[in-house]
Amino acid sequence: MSVLRVNGLRMWLPGTARPVLDGVELSVGEGETVALVGESGSGKSLTSRAVLGLLPDGASVEGGVEVAGQDVLALAPSRLRELRRRTVAMIFQDPRAGINPLRRIGDFLVEGRPGSQDRARELVAAVGLEARVLRQYPHQLSGGMLQRVMIAGALMGDPKLLLCDEPTTALDVTTQAEIVALLAEVRRRYGTGLLFVTHDLELAAAIADRVYVMYAGRIAESGPAATLFTRPRHPYTAALLAATPRVETRQARLATIPGQPPDLRTELTGCAFAPRCPRATPQCHDDPPEPLVYGEGIVACHHSIPGGERA
Amino acid sequence: MLEVDGLSKSYGSVRAVRDVSFTLAAGGSLGVVGESGSGKTTTARIILGLERPDAGSVTVDGHDRSLRLGSVRRPDHSERRPDRSERRPDRSERRPDRSVRRRGRAERLRLARAVQIVFQDPFLSLDPRLSARTVLRETLKLHFPDLDHARRIAELLDQVGLGEREADALPRHLSGGQRQRVAIARALAVEPSVLVLDEAVAALDVCVQAQILNLLADLRERTGTAFLFITHDLGVVSQVTDHLVVMRQGEVVERGTTAEVLADPRHAYTRLLLASVPRPPG
Amino acid sequence: MSAVDPIIHRPVLAGLRTGRNRLYLTCLAFAALMVAVALAGPWLAPADPNASDLGAALTGPSPAHPLGADAAGRDTLSRLLAGASASLLGPIAVVLFSTVAGVLVGVTAGWFGGWPDTFLSRAAELLLAFPALLVAIVFVSLYGTGLAAPVIALSLAYLPYVSRLARNLTLSERRLPYLAAYRVQGFSGLAICVRHLIPNIAPVVLAQSSVNFGYALLDLSALSYLGLGVPPLTPTWGSMINDGQSALLQGHPLSAILPCAAIVLTVVAFNVVAEHWADRVSRRRG
Numbered sequence: 001m002s003v004l005r006v007n008g009l010r011m012w013l014p015g016t017a018r019p020v021l022d023g024v025e026l027s028v029g030e031g032e033t034v035a036l037v038g039e040s041g042s043g044k045s046l047t048s049r050a051v052l053g054l055l056p057d058g059a060s061v062e063g064g065v066e067v068a069g070q071d072v073l074a075l076a077p078s079r080l081r082e083l084r085r086r087t088v089a090m091i092f093q094d095p096r097a098g099i100n101p102l103r104r105i106g107d108f109l110v111e112g113r114p115g116s117q118d119r120a121r122e123l124v125a126a127v128g129l130e131a132r133v134l135r136q137y138p139h140q141l142s143g144g145m146l147q148r149v150m151i152a153g154a155l156m157g158d159p160k161l162l163l164c165d166e167p168t169t170a171l172d173v174t175t176q177a178e179i180v181a182l183l184a185e186v187r188r189r190y191g192t193g194l195l196f197v198t199h200d201l202e203l204a205a206a207i208a209d210r211v212y213v214m215y216a217g218r219i220a221e222s223g224p225a226a227t228l229f230t231r232p233r234h235p236y237t238a239a240l241l242a243a244t245p246r247v248e249t250r251q252a253r254l255a256t257i258p259g260q261p262p263d264l265r266t267e268l269t270g271c272a273f274a275p276r277c278p279r280a281t282p283q284c285h286d287d288p289p290e291p292l293v294y295g296e297g298i299v300a301c302h303h304s305i306p307g308g309e310r311a
Numbered sequence: 312m313l314e315v316d317g318l319s320k321s322y323g324s325v326r327a328v329r330d331v332s333f334t335l336a337a338g339g340s341l342g343v344v345g346e347s348g349s350g351k352t353t354t355a356r357i358i359l360g361l362e363r364p365d366a367g368s369v370t371v372d373g374h375d376r377s378l379r380l381g382s383v384r385r386p387d388h389s390e391r392r393p394d395r396s397e398r399r400p401d402r403s404e405r406r407p408d409r410s411v412r413r414r415g416r417a418e419r420l421r422l423a424r425a426v427q428i429v430f431q432d433p434f435l436s437l438d439p440r441l442s443a444r445t446v447l448r449e450t451l452k453l454h455f456p457d458l459d460h461a462r463r464i465a466e467l468l469d470q471v472g473l474g475e476r477e478a479d480a481l482p483r484h485l486s487g488g489q490r491q492r493v494a495i496a497r498a499l500a501v502e503p504s505v506l507v508l509d510e511a512v513a514a515l516d517v518c519v520q521a522q523i524l525n526l527l528a529d530l531r532e533r534t535g536t537a538f539l540f541i542t543h544d545l546g547v548v549s550q551v552t553d554h555l556v557v558m559r560q561g562e563v564v565e566r567g568t569t570a571e572v573l574a575d576p577r578h579a580y581t582r583l584l585l586a587s588v589p590r591p592p593g
Numbered sequence: 594m595s596a597v598d599p600i601i602h603r604p605v606l607a608g609l610r611t612g613r614n615r616l617y618l619t620c621l622a623f624a625a626l627m628v629a630v631a632l633a634g635p636w637l638a639p640a641d642p643n644a645s646d647l648g649a650a651l652t653g654p655s656p657a658h659p660l661g662a663d664a665a666g667r668d669t670l671s672r673l674l675a676g677a678s679a680s681l682l683g684p685i686a687v688v689l690f691s692t693v694a695g696v697l698v699g700v701t702a703g704w705f706g707g708w709p710d711t712f713l714s715r716a717a718e719l720l721l722a723f724p725a726l727l728v729a730i731v732f733v734s735l736y737g738t739g740l741a742a743p744v745i746a747l748s749l750a751y752l753p754y755v756s757r758l759a760r761n762l763t764l765s766e767r768r769l770p771y772l773a774a775y776r777v778q779g780f781s782g783l784a785i786c787v788r789h790l791i792p793n794i795a796p797v798v799l800a801q802s803s804v805n806f807g808y809a810l811l812d813l814s815a816l817s818y819l820g821l822g823v824p825p826l827t828p829t830w831g832s833m834i835n836d837g838q839s840a841l842l843q844g845h846p847l848s849a850i851l852p853c854a855a856i857v858l859t860v861v862a863f864n865v866v867a868e869h870w871a872d873r874v875s876r877r878r879g
Contacts, residue, residue: 359777416781424779427777428773428774430770430773435770435771436770438771440793453780454778
């Protein structure tokens with residue numbers, strides 16, 4: 001049973017020629033970690049916000065977002081609030097922006113949940129902090145410690161699904177590794193499903209069971225982290241991997257993708273990646289590719305890389 | 312070329328930089344790696360002349376930058392009132408730019424031609440009111456008043472891969488990568504010996520980052536400018552630097568050629584950094 | 594930041610913009626009209642503003658006096674038009690002086706920091722402690738009547754508001770890397786301030802200054818209501834209210850209400866224009 005199921009989610013914003021989300025299919029199983037990877041403007045954050053029922057002004061949507069069997073997009077405001085309090089929680093990139101600097105950590109955790117002091121104490125310990133932080137103020141904690149507090153706060157309602165929007169981007173590398181390890185531990189201990197939104201394909205592959213790669217509002221490719229990373233099938237995934245500088249190997253030049261992501265003011269006739277794709281044929285410019293199943297993965301490409309070696 | 316020797320800098324009781332020394336050869340590429348609080352940014356600001364060190368020197372092409380900074384400080388002042396001199400670090404902390412301001416014009420221009428910088432945030436490092444062309448013309452007017460500006464501007468824009476449309480657009484109409492190209496062109500316009508890149512690709516998307524890194528590699532080859540990469544990203548360091556300095560809590564903990572340090576780290580902290588780089592399974 | 598953001602926010606802002614635009618344009622037109630009247634007022638006045646037509650005293654609108662006449666039989670329309678220059682040019686001068694001097698003081702304090710900042714900020718706070726009107730009254734009693742004394746006094750009184758804003762803006766702008774980049778490029782502090790810092794903080798400062806315009810207009814009107822500031826016989830909106838006071842009590846409010854309305858409408862118009870400018874600035878910064 002999946003805690004999150006996004007079915008053919010399409011979203012239009014006023015003033016755009018094409019939908020900003022175009023048929024997003026995504027699911028997160030119970031206790032599963034799923035990463036949603038994309039560059040800025042790909043629609044990954046819009047998708048994760050839609051899961052909470054947070055839509056941009058003037059947006060119209062089509063399709064379904066089901067969290068633990070409830071259709072988020074059709075819920076009444078009071079039910080939606082209840083859902084956000086109990087079933088889904090979210091942590092953000094900048095932990096400092098999400099916390100009132102004038103209140104103690106302990107007050108932040110138990111706010112709106114009377115009688116939950118014991119739970120707060122337990123969770124603070126679970127995220128690897130000492131109990132005294134409950135009496136401290138946000139400015140007394142480092143960014144990494146605050147992100148742990150945010151995770152503890154997100155777990156207060158014992159959610160089935162935890163949305164993480166670039167939760168480690170603002171943190172140091174070593175702190176990022178700690179937070180990633182903590183999230184894995186949280187998933188193991190509480191059975192929480194994780195949707196991890198990031199721009200970092202390597203980080204996604206390191207943390208997630210399955211990875212979705214988004215491009216221009218569409219899912220380009222999805223599959224188990226290991227196969228997607230070692231044998232990408234979509235040319236975009238392959239190009240992203242080739243463009244990432246690596247510690248172990250030094251290339252004379254990094255591979256780059258020519259051109260830029262498609263503008264929201266232009267309509268897409270075929271595959272969104274076709275203008276930048278080395279494998280594109282006339283067909284790619286005219287027909288949007290249907291998602292095709294390859295083993296455990298799904299690829300939306302007319303000419304996906306056979307066997308999936310890196311481009 | 313660039314020699315940093317025994318730099319120290321404290322803010323109150325916090326010792327941001329402690330006895331940091333390294334050298335960067337002409338046309339070379341050195342990475343300074345560290346996390347927040349490692350002192351790498353303070354080191355960069357001292358090299359740029361935006362901060363004054365408590366001790367140590369920065370030499371570019373044999374000219375001691377920090378000595379110049381000291382000499383503007385009216386040295387007899389502290390002798391007459393020794394009680395004041397104790398408070399000096401605090402005062403300079405409040406006004407970090409004082410050292411820059413006090414220099415004469417010729418001295419300012421000479422220092423500018425020694426070291427230039429590209430900052431991390433492409434959204435804040437350009438004057439929001441000025442197009443790339445205006446920015447470059449301004450810099451060229453200051454440094455090379457006799458040059459044919461239009462031709463040099465075209466050359467610079469071509470070097471960083473900006474077209475005519477981007478040249479006349481305001482920063483808010485440019486993407487992050489394009490803005491970073493403008494910032495690079497602005498720095499190169501001065502023809503500096505050393506270019507400091509302070510997390511210059513950290514805020515960019517992977518594909519754009521790759522383009523900028525390739526561009527920087529090309530520019531280094533073509534212009535012979537030495538690069539000082541201030542970064543936390545070991546992948547970037549491995550891609551574009553020859554030598555490497557690892558900093559932690561204000562001190563250099565390891566140094567060597569990039570290939571050696573990354574393949575065979577000696578210090579426990581370097582090993583921790585390497586182990587923290589996310590690696591996919593398999 | 595991403596390409597999506599402006600598009601997401603556009604519909605709401607567009608609604609706000611057209612909604613506010615009509616008011617803004619009306620106010621802009623009215624403010625422009627007032628400035629034109631201030632410049633050309635004496636020539637526009639149909640009658641001598643000081644000519645007494647006692648037969649028409651305290652009458653309502655009539656062909657001879659389109660807006661009626663006051664207790665001394667003076668034509669209200671002519672006095673409104675002729676008084677516009679003394680009523681509006683004063684505040685404009687106040688805004689001009691206080692803005693230029695305030696920016697100079699504020700940017701100097703913010704840019705240099707240290708003792709210049711301490712000295713200038715304390716001095717400005719000292720000025721702030723005196724009520725503007727009190728300063729003006731002392732100035733006028735020392736230097737006699739005429740527009741110069743109250744204008745100088747109010748300029749001084751308004752300076753701290755501008756300088757404090759300019760200082761804070763300078764402090765936050767100075768942290769931005771683009772100014773650091775210019776320093777590294779070898780530009781002098783003066784060049785950076787004049788060419789980059791001041792133009793970038795100018796819109797906010799100007800918005801504040803045009804709010805000050807409203808206050809200055811009210812303060813100067815209050816002074817002329819008290820009989821201070823402008824030479825006798827020069828009609829101003831403030832002195833007209835003063836003159837119309839007794840007529841108001843006798844049940845002939847027109848000659849007092851019209852200058853009141855002129856003051857209020859002008860202040861409102863200038864403030865709406867100012868707010869619109871401030872809005873545009875915040876939109877620019879996103």
